[in-house]
Amino acid sequence: MASTTPLTEAGLVIVDLAAPTKDEATRQLAQTLFDQGRVSDLDGFLADVRAREAQMATGLPGGIGIPHARSSHVTVASVAVGVSPAGVDFGAEDGPAHLIFLIAAPDGADQNHLVILAQLARKLVHDDFRQSLRDAGTPEAVAEIVTREVVLP
Amino acid sequence: MRIVAVTSCIAGIAHTYMAAEALEQSAKKSGYDIQVETQGAAGSNPLSAATIAAADVVIFAADLEVKDKARFAGKPTVTVGVSKALADAPTVIQQAVDLYESTPATPAGTAAAPAATVGAAAAAASGPSLATKVPKGAGVGTRIRQYLMTGVSYMIPFVAAGGLLIALSFIIGGYEIVSVKPADIIGNFNAFSSHDWAALMFLVGAATFGFLVPVLSGFIAFAIADRPGIAPGIVGGAIALTVGAGFLGGLVSGFVAGFIALGISRIKLPAAFRSLMPVIIIPLLATFATGLIMFVILGAPLKAVSTGLSDWLNSLSGGNLILLGILLGLMMAFDMGGPVNKVAYAFATTGLASVALDGDPNSVQFKIMAIVMAAGMTPPLGLALATVIRRKLFTVAERENGKAAWVLGASFITEGAIPFAAVDPLRVIPSLMVGSGVTGGLVAAFGSTLRAPHGGIWVTPLVGQPFLYVLAILIGTVVTALLVIVAKNLKRSAVPLTDPLEESYARETAIA
Numbered sequence: 077m078a079s080t081t082p083l084t085e086a087g088l089v090i091v092d093l094a095a096p097t098k099d100e101a102t103r104q105l106a107q108t109l110f111d112q113g114r115v116s117d118l119d120g121f122l123a124d125v126r127a128r129e130a131q132m133a134t135g136l137p138g139g140i141g142i143p144h145a146r147s148s149h150v151t152v153a154s155v156a157v158g159v160s161p162a163g164v165d166f167g168a169e170d171g172p173a174h175l176i177f178l179i180a181a182p183d184g185a186d187q188n189h190l191v192i193l194a195q196l197a198r199k200l201v202h203d204d205f206r207q208s209l210r211d212a213g214t215p216e217a218v219a220e221i222v223t224r225e226v227v228l229p
Numbered sequence: 230m231r232i233v234a235v236t237s238c239i240a241g242i243a244h245t246y247m248a249a250e251a252l253e254q255s256a257k258k259s260g261y262d263i264q265v266e267t268q269g270a271a272g273s274n275p276l277s278a279a280t281i282a283a284a285d286v287v288i289f290a291a292d293l294e295v296k297d298k299a300r301f302a303g304k305p306t307v308t309v310g311v312s313k314a315l316a317d318a319p320t321v322i323q324q325a326v327d328l329y330e331s332t333p334a335t336p337a338g339t340a341a342a343p344a345a346t347v348g349a350a351a352a353a354a355s356g357p358s359l360a361t362k363v364p365k366g367a368g369v370g371t372r373i374r375q376y377l378m379t380g381v382s383y384m385i386p387f388v389a390a391g392g393l394l395i396a397l398s399f400i401i402g403g404y405e406i407v408s409v410k411p412a413d414i415i416g417n418f419n420a421f422s423s424h425d426w427a428a429l430m431f432l433v434g435a436a437t438f439g440f441l442v443p444v445l446s447g448f449i450a451f452a453i454a455d456r457p458g459i460a461p462g463i464v465g466g467a468i469a470l471t472v473g474a475g476f477l478g479g480l481v482s483g484f485v486a487g488f489i490a491l492g493i494s495r496i497k498l499p500a501a502f503r504s505l506m507p508v509i510i511i512p513l514l515a516t517f518a519t520g521l522i523m524f525v526i527l528g529a530p531l532k533a534v535s536t537g538l539s540d541w542l543n544s545l546s547g548g549n550l551i552l553l554g555i556l557l558g559l560m561m562a563f564d565m566g567g568p569v570n571k572v573a574y575a576f577a578t579t580g581l582a583s584v585a586l587d588g589d590p591n592s593v594q595f596k597i598m599a600i601v602m603a604a605g606m607t608p609p610l611g612l613a614l615a616t617v618i619r620r621k622l623f624t625v626a627e628r629e630n631g632k633a634a635w636v637l638g639a640s641f642i643t644e645g646a647i648p649f650a651a652v653d654p655l656r657v658i659p660s661l662m663v664g665s666g667v668t669g670g671l672v673a674a675f676g677s678t679l680r681a682p683h684g685g686i687w688v689t690p691l692v693g694q695p696f697l698y699v700l701a702i703l704i705g706t707v708v709t710a711l712l713v714i715v716a717k718n719l720k721r722s723a724v725p726l727t728d729p730l731e732e733s734y735a736r737e738t739a740i741a
Contacts, residue, residue, distance in 0.1 A: 128240055132239065132312070134243070136312075136315060137316045144271065146240055146242060169316070176317075181240075181270070190269075190270045190271035193243070194245070194246040195246075196249065197244070197245070197247045197250070198246045198250035199250075200243075200247055200248065201250040202250075
């Protein structure tokens with residue numbers, strides 16, 4: 077359990093994400109995953125995320141978008157975080173998303189990874205958690221908050 | 230206010246858990262107790278039977294089919310999409326609260342409803358769900374009915390699997406398949422022999438039927454005492470079979486085991502021993518006490534009743550055959566595969582064996598066999614017909630069961646009627662008895678004969694006077710169906726027909 081790779085890191089955070097569409101926002105975040113070696117095939121992974129997104133938009137009330145997929149192109153369970161002051165439309169009813177979490181789960185991920193992603197999902201519901209991420213300012217601070225707050229139960 | 234919820238989503242990664250968290254936060258804010266089972270990729274955290282039993286209302290916030298949905302059967306249920314629960318958890322919680330408050334089965338509501346003795350008004354929120362689901366305010370009749378319903382609902386898969394396998398084996402292998410022994414196919418099963426396939430089906434079906442009474446007994450006890458009831462209940466049911474008490478014995482042993490287990494589980498022990506209660510003390514004491522009662526106290530009287538009946542029958546056989554036909558018909562329907570039914574059936578088959586070697590096709594024993602088989606077919610057939618003619622008188626589960634009852638009845642598997650009779654015995658059993666009595670008397674009057682000990686409609690070619698024989702079955706079926714319908718209408722008009730399962734189905738569809 078101790079050896080679990082952190083869910084996120086500064087290199088996976090974009091604090092001034094600006095994108096005209098959710099596809100573009102997702103692509104930028106996916107690129108960070110690819111750059112950090114957490115995704116082995118960028119286009120393959122994006123296709124999996126789009127397939128999930130097509131089933132139902134992942135925009136949520138409170139200005140959140142959570143594009144996600146379980147994909148064979150993911151090497152380690154990860155989340156890339158985008159903070160978008162201008163907002164990106166993720167199909168939520170109450171407006172654009174200012175926090176975008178691209179959640180990448182490997183196919184056949186081990187239980188710990190899935191549990192920690194589940195913990196992240198639970199955290200996202202809390203206003204104070206979301207607000208702290210929007211206020212964080214730097215990629216390092218965002219990554220630190222996620223790593224600190226999202227732990228195995 | 231206790232809420233249980235199940236969440237699930239397509240990928241099982243995000244929404245499942247977010248919705249769970251949202252529901253938990255929202256319920257907590259409103260001061261309600263909630264437990265959420267997340268059926269997602271990170272493994273499920275199943276709600277315990279006790280938790281479900283104690284819950285007042287259920288929320289399904291699920292985009293996938295809820296796993297093991299039957300656990301929640303009978304509970305008032307709110308069904309929404311997972312994103313609804315996530316986006317607007319307070320509203321979903323409020324829906325659940327409103328539903329709970331409008332459900333007549335809350336203790337307050339139950340008190341208002343007249344406590345019907347035989348379950349007509351059993352508007353209880355908790356049906357055949359797991360555990361001690363019977364509302365505290367429920368009348369004795371309602372409680373007994375729900376204990377029975379729980380036992381029956383767990384028995385139904387066994388009835389269906391065993392009954393249909395046996396029926397198929399008759400179709401493929403003919404009636405003589407009953408003489409097959411396990412040794413015939415163990416080790417030398419021939420995949421190209423239809424006889425061997427039929428033998429296999431018969432043996433598996435027979436093995437399945439061996440569980441009917443133990444499972445019925447075990448889950449009646451489970452309904453009364455929760456998990457501690459299962460072991461003594463199943464064992465009690467098996468002993469009921471051993472002592473020849475059959476289906477009725479299983480009902481008795483279920484209640485005996487359930488209340489013994491409940492009593493023992495309420496004994497207060499010092500903390501040091503408390504952890505031993507569920508694993509050692511309750512199973513040991515409850516199982517032994519149930520066994521003791523079934524063997525030592527109830528075993529002898531049941532056996533005496535059984536033998537007495539058999540002797541009496543033998544003395545009757547010289548008399549009026551039609552009267553005997555009516556009597557055998559009544560017996561076949563009385564307990565549907567139980568000891569009385571088995572006495573009549575054994576009377577016929579032993580008679581069959583005694584004349585198998587003489588050639589007279591009109592031996593009285595062949596007539597008795599025809600009477601018994603025909604009268605054993607009409608109870609399930611009549612009930613199946615009744616569910617078709619007056620669907621509204623039956624619960625969803627019963628209507629489903631009615632479909633199987635056609636096949637079971639046609640195959641002379643009288644047990645097909647048990648699920649109906651166990652729930653509403655005072656209305657159903659007399660109706661079945663009259664229908665079977667009519668059929669028995671008619672077959673005797675027509676003088677039909679039968680050389681096969683079993684097989685139902687599939688052995689009609691072996692019947693002497695087959696057309697009159699089938700006519701007698703048809704008449705009995707119609708009589709049974711009409712009487713069941715009339716009986717179920719009695720006393721029903723005052724109270725709306727409600728059934729826990731029915732209600733929750735209706736509610737789910739309405740909300741979804």
